[in-house]
Amino acid sequence: MNVTLDTMVDTLKAAAESSRLRILILLAQGDLTVSDFTEILGQSQPRVSRHLKLLLEAGLIGRYQEGSWAFFRLSDQEMARAFVMRLIAGVDAADPQIERDMERLETVKRRRQERATEYFSQNAASWDEIRSLHVPDKAVETAILELVGKRPFQSMLDLGTGTGRVLEILSPLYRRGVGIDMSREMLAVARANLERAGVTNAQVRQGDIFAPPVERDAYDLVTIHQVLHYLDDPARAISEAARLLRPSGRLIIVDFAPHSLEFLREEHAHQRLGFSDRQIGEWFAEAGLDLESSQEFEPQGNSGGRLTVKLWLGRDRRLLIADPIPTSHAVRIGEVA
Numbered sequence: 348m349n350v351t352l353d354t355m356v357d358t359l360k361a362a363a364e365s366s367r368l369r370i371l372i373l374l375a376q377g378d379l380t381v382s383d384f385t386e387i388l389g390q391s392q393p394r395v396s397r398h399l400k401l402l403l404e405a406g407l408i409g410r411y412q413e414g415s416w417a418f419f420r421l422s423d424q425e426m427a428r429a430f431v432m433r434l435i436a437g438v439d440a441a442d443p444q445i446e447r448d449m450e451r452l453e454t455v456k457r458r459r460q461e462r463a464t465e466y467f468s469q470n471a472a473s474w475d476e477i478r479s480l481h482v483p484d485k486a487v488e489t490a491i492l493e494l495v496g497k498r499p500f501q502s503m504l505d506l507g508t509g510t511g512r513v514l515e516i517l518s519p520l521y522r523r524g525v526g527i528d529m530s531r532e533m534l535a536v537a538r539a540n541l542e543r544a545g546v547t548n549a550q551v552r553q554g555d556i557f558a559p560p561v562e563r564d565a566y567d568l569v570t571i572h573q574v575l576h577y578l579d580d581p582a583r584a585i586s587e588a589a590r591l592l593r594p595s596g597r598l599i600i601v602d603f604a605p606h607s608l609e610f611l612r613e614e615h616a617h618q619r620l621g622f623s624d625r626q627i628g629e630w631f632a633e634a635g636l637d638l639e640s641s642q643e644f645e646p647q648g649n650s651g652g653r654l655t656v657k658l659w660l661g662r663d664r665r666l667l668i669a670d671p672i673p674t675s676h677a678v679r680i681g682e683v684a
Contacts, residue, residue, distance in 0.1 A: 350426075361405030362434060366390065367398045369448055371421070372435045374408060376452060377542055378420045378550050387451040407431055411552045411560060416531075420550050423523065423562075459539045480608070481654035482644040487601055488516050490642055490658055491570075494599065495520060500567040504591055506556045506584070507574030511537030514549045521568070524549035527559045556584050563590050572601045576611075576619045582630045589634035594665035598636060600627065604643065604655040627659045636661035 350358075362368055366388060373379060373387060384395045399419055402408045406427050409420050422428050438445065491513070501522050505513045508526030510533065518524060526549065528534050537551045554560040556574065569588045575581040588598055605621040612618070628638045644656040 358405050358407065358430070361401050361407060362431075364398070365444075366394075367402055368435070368438065369444065370398055370402065370419075371407065371431050372438060372445060373448060373452060374419060374421045375432065375435055376449075376547055377456075377538070378418045378552075379455070380416055380418055383455050384419075386455060387448055418552065428523075456539070456542050459535060459542070462535055462539075480646075481603070481656050482646050484512075486644055487656055487658065488512075490644070491599060491601070492516060494640070494642075494658070494660055495568065495597075502566050503568040503570065504559070504561060504566045505570045505572070506559060506588060507571060507577075508537055508551055509533055509572070509574075511540045511546075511549070511551060513570050513572050514551070515541060515544050515546055517568075517570075518544075518546045518549055522548060525561055526551035527554040527556065527561070529553065529555060557587055559587070559591065561591060564593055566591050567593055567596050568599065569596070570599045570601075572599075573603075575600065575602045575622065576617045579618050581619060581622070582633065585627075585630045585636075586634040589631075589636050589661075589663065592663045594663055596663045598631075598661040598663075600659045600661070602657060604657045606654055608654070621654075622657065624657075624659070627657075631659075631661040634661075635664050637664055 362371065369388060370384060373384070379387075381392060381395055381399070384390070384399070385392050388395060399408070399410075403410060406424065407422055407430070409422050411418055411420070421431055440446075440449075495517060497520070499520050499522070503514075503517060503521045503524045505511075505524070505526040508514060508528045511526055514524045514526050514537070524546075526534075526537055528537065528551065531553060534551050534553060541549055541551070552560065556571075556578070557580075569591055571584065571588060575584060578584055585598070585600070592598060603621040605623055607620065609620070611620065624638075624641050627641070631638045638659060639662050640660045642658040644658070646653045646655075
């Protein structure tokens with residue numbers, strides 16, 4: 348895509364200032380708040396806010412709210428993001444100012460990591476208790492990777508992202524990843540984990556799984572990993588997830604097979620005691636998805652007091668027709684090109 352001369356001039360003006368260029372370089376490393384920028388740049392909050400406002404107006408960055416915090420990120424628009432990445436690629440990373448910014452950024456990230464570690468340690472006991480009841484996570488992660496395949500794709504969304512692990516393991520495949528979770532504490536854990544793993548093409552933000560703050564018809568892959576059993580209306584969550592998929596996009600759900608461990612309701616807030624293939628298949632059909640496959644992971648030595656993990660893959664029924672002309676585009680069946 349090309350833009351008008353005036354638009355290009357305005358975009359260049361927005362970026363052509365040292366503090367704003369430093370902000371773009373920092374955001375290429377992950378999402379940050381105004382207070383993060385004031386600490387890293389050594390500037391006042393009003394001055395930082397002014398720079399951010401100009402970059403927002405130019406469409407080079409985005410903003411999202413998480414409780415009382417506002418996070419900033421590089422734009423989700425592919426053209427704007429590509430423009431920024433080309434621009435900052437020409438800046439010498441050994442520049443003394445950039446080096447100082449990166450050092451201060453590491454301090455900010457380290458503080459996040461310490462907060463995340465503290466939260467995780469306080470809650471790890473309950474997670475470990477549930478993990479001990481089912482197959483190790485590694486087996487399921489391997490299955491997810493095999494199911495997704497090795498072909499790169501444009502975008503993925505992880506609903507109820509938790510620690511951000513699914514975003515992490517799939518990061519080599521997608522160009523842009525987004526994780527949604529209602530818990531600010533879990534989002535802090537996810538950010539710290541993604542930063543520690545060096546994942547810069549994913550972001551996490553606060554949002555409701557029933558009304559995620561993302562665009563519809565925009566994702567090649569949506570994942571819901573060990574979330575449905577916490578919900579009072581899993582069918583609605585699946586229906587909403589289906590609306591977020593591009594035509595022919597895929598939905599992967601990981602959860603438990605039906606079981607009778609009532610203590611999980613009482614002690615761990617589980618609202619549903621697992622799901623059958625039939626139930627998931629019906630919900631997929633209602634959402635306009637085809638159930639392509641299901642896999643089962645049963646712990647060794649299962650005695651009825653353990654949990655069987657299930658993995659389901661659904662695909663959007665809408666098809667893409669690719670135009671064979673080099674400047675190809677795609678249209679949906681039933682739509683006018």
